[in-house]
Amino acid sequence: MLEAPKPKSDTTKLYIDRKYGGRGLKSVQQTVKEEEQSIKPYAASMATSDKLPADFQLAALTMELRPDDEEIDWHTKPLHGAYHRPISEVGDLCQTYMWLNRGNLTTNKKSLIRAAQQQVLPTRQLQTKVYHTRDNPRCRLCKYAPETIQHITSGCEQLAGNAYTERHNHVAGVVYRSLCDEYGLNKPQHRGGGTPCKVNENDHAKILWDLYIRTDKHVLANQPDIVVVDKENRKATLIGIAVPNDHIIAREEKEMVEKNHLLGEDIEKCWDVRTTVIPVVIGLWLQ
Numbered sequence: 001m002l003e004a005p006k007p008k009s010d011t012t013k014l015y016i017d018r019k020y021g022g023r024g025l026k027s028v029q030q031t032v033k034e035e036e037q038s039i040k041p042y043a044a045s046m047a048t049s050d051k052l053p054a055d056f057q058l059a060a061l062t063m064e065l066r067p068d069d070e071e072i073d074w075h076t077k078p079l080h081g082a083y084h085r086p087i088s089e090v091g092d093l094c095q096t097y098m099w100l101n102r103g104n105l106t107t108n109k110k111s112l113i114r115a116a117q118q119q120v121l122p123t124r125q126l127q128t129k130v131y132h133t134r135d136n137p138r139c140r141l142c143k144y145a146p147e148t149i150q151h152i153t154s155g156c157e158q159l160a161g162n163a164y165t166e167r168h169n170h171v172a173g174v175v176y177r178s179l180c181d182e183y184g185l186n187k188p189q190h191r192g193g194g195t196p197c198k199v200n201e202n203d204h205a206k207i208l209w210d211l212y213i214r215t216d217k218h219v220l221a222n223q224p225d226i227v228v229v230d231k232e233n234r235k236a237t238l239i240g241i242a243v244p245n246d247h248i249i250a251r252e253e254k255e256m257v258e259k260n261h262l263l264g265e266d267i268e269k270c271w272d273v274r275t276t277v278i279p280v281v282i283g284l285w286l287q
Contacts, residue, residue, distance in 0.1 A: 083117040172241040215266040221259040236273045246283035
């Protein structure tokens with residue numbers, strides 16, 4: 001079932017392939033183009049003996065090739081293209097929109113996510129700048145910044161201590177459970193239930209969850225999300241988790257590596273292990 005678009009949604013996305021974030025419908029123009037392509041082999045074979053296929057073939061050869069107007073319009077729109085433009089620079093679009101072809105989301109949820117990506121949810125900023133039904137665009141929670149989709153999803157101070165932390169811990173929990181499976185450690189029984197223990201250990205490995213680490217030198221970032229100590233290979237892996245807005249994924253990865261580098265050097269000296277820093281940065285709409 002095709003989800004109903006929200007008001008002010010981009011109508012050109014109706015005719016773009018679902019793997020690129022569209023809705024997969026075929027326009028009349030696209031249908032005509034496909035029919036023209038399918039009839040070309042027949043026209044070529046009959047052109048020597050029939051005037052009508054010959055005229056069609058000549059028209060097809062002299063037809064001016066034009067770029068896809070819908071695609072150009074989609075990329076250049078300041079509001080609807082605000083999500084798509086940075087995503088095409090930091091991620092694979094086909095993988096980004098894989099969730100559209102899966103059956104684990106209802107049509108209403110798909111419609112909501114699409115509306116958020118196109119910046120057309122009725123935020124106070126939209127109501128002020130586009131609908132002109134409100135005078136104050138500031139966030140209803142923090143009362144400070146303009147209430148945009150980006151602000152709500154990752155920039156509001158009132159949500160930082162609970163909603164953002166819960167989202168971060170959910171992603172970290174998925175990584176933690178996978179590591180437990182790899183090293184044969186006990187793990188929480190339910191995917192979203194319970195906070196992992198601070199130290200989980202067996203004869204092969206030890207996993208530290210959000211644990212403060214004492215260092216010889218003063219290190220600001222001394223509480224990484226997950227530390228995996230491989231006892232057999234004398235190796236420690238520092239894993240940092242982040243769920244930022246998609247357009248700053250590259251910056252978050254760089255900052256996370258830099259932040260944990262000094263801690264890794266100190267751990268090497270104190271624990272006599274080799275260290276590796278792995279940033280796990282998942283864009284907000286790539287989950």
